[in-house]
Amino acid sequence: MKSSINHISRVWRRLLAAFCALACMFTVAGCGSQNEAGKIRIGIKFDQPGLGFKKSGTYVGFDVDVAQYIARKLGYSETQIVFKEAPSKQREAMLQNGDVDMIVASYSITDERKKAVSFAGPYFVAGxxxxxxxxxxxxxxxxxxxxxxxxxxxxxxxxxxxxxxxxxxxxxxxxxxxxxxxxxxxxxxxxxxxxxxxxxxxxxxxxxxxxxxVGKPFTQEYYGVGIKKGNVELGRKIDSAIVDMEQDGSWERAIKDNTVGVDYKPNMKYNPPKPNLGELGAAR
The missing domain is CATH 3.40.190.10 (Periplasmic binding protein-like II)
Structure with missing residues (x-):
């Protein structure tokens, strides 16, 4: 009898532990969601100097500047931006799972990627x-x-x-x-x-x-803003923000600020590009 009681006790302890673990998991997820409520979550690179780089708790780079500009145009203040690391191999999954609202991370627009996600832009053409x-x-x-x-x-x-x-x-x-x-x-x-x-x-x-x-690029890579598949309304708003950034001088300043000390100019045959919901087009 005592053995049966001990067995039942062990089973209950395991069940209770499992329940507590599950409750904690949901509590953490809930807290995270509450902390991000009313904010925009943007995926960037953390390890690309000049584009997306995490430095002493701050984020710097051309992609960061583009992301912040777009966020402001969408009505978010700087304190309402949550940057998340978006490694190349995880970008599609992050958008599909709703981990981020957009990705600005040297994200080249390709037909293969467009099967899984949508793009706004392009906002830059690299080579x-x-x-x-x-x-x-x-x-x-x-x-x-x-x-x-x-x-x-x-x-x-x-x-x-x-x-x-x-x-x-x-x-x-x-x-x-x-x-x-x-x-x-x-x-x-x-x-x-x-x-x-x-x-x-x-x-x-x-x-x-x-x-x-060397300064002799031999390909074209169209950088777009990755968004969830089919979110055309958000894509149009982002395109509008990119147009404003190119026209008011902020785009050019961001390029210069993030390539200080380097004799670098983007290929003006392709830049600045005309954003058109990820459809590749010529420069203005």
Missing amino acids: QDLMVRKDDHEINGPESLNGKRLCSVTGSTSAQVVKQKFASEVQLMEQPGYAECATALFSGIVDAVTTDDIILAGLASNARGRLKL
Whole structure:
């Protein structure tokens, strides 16, 4: 009898523990929802200098400036913005699950991504370029890559382009992040780093003059604002905000502020782009 009572007691303790854990989980979720009530949640990168970078509890970069401008136009103050880290592989899921309201994170508009999410914009057109050491005078563009060692990020569009276009000419090192590529470039392990020009400009600015862009982009990457699939009303409001940002000078100032010390200008053949709910178009 005593054994049966102990068994029942253990079962009840397990059930009670499970119930408490479940209650705590819902309490935390509820508290999080209450804390974010009346706020706009925006996904950005935390590790891309010049675009989206978390620094001492603050967020800086061109994408951050774009996100804050859009949020203000949507009626939110700076204190009503909640920034969340949006790693490349998680962006679609974050939008689909409702973890964020929008994503501004060097998010290239592609037909494949548009199957899962919608886009506003584009708000910027980047081009894949090369970054080299300041004293390097041999690499002047993609045509001078024969026999060179390049670094890009594993799984990135930039790495895929190198494999498709230059596989027989270069040695490609893939790293988990561009900071690691920059370190490899500093130490002489590789001869150049390749990705979107504005990302390279941010890295070069952070390097305080020790690195430079080649300045001959050879692709076009249309950055859009990711939103939940089918949210046309929000997309139109974001497009309107992007137009205002381009027309009142804030867009150009944001580019300059985030590439200080680097001889960088966006390709004016494509910039500033005309936002049209993610439909790719020419510059104004």
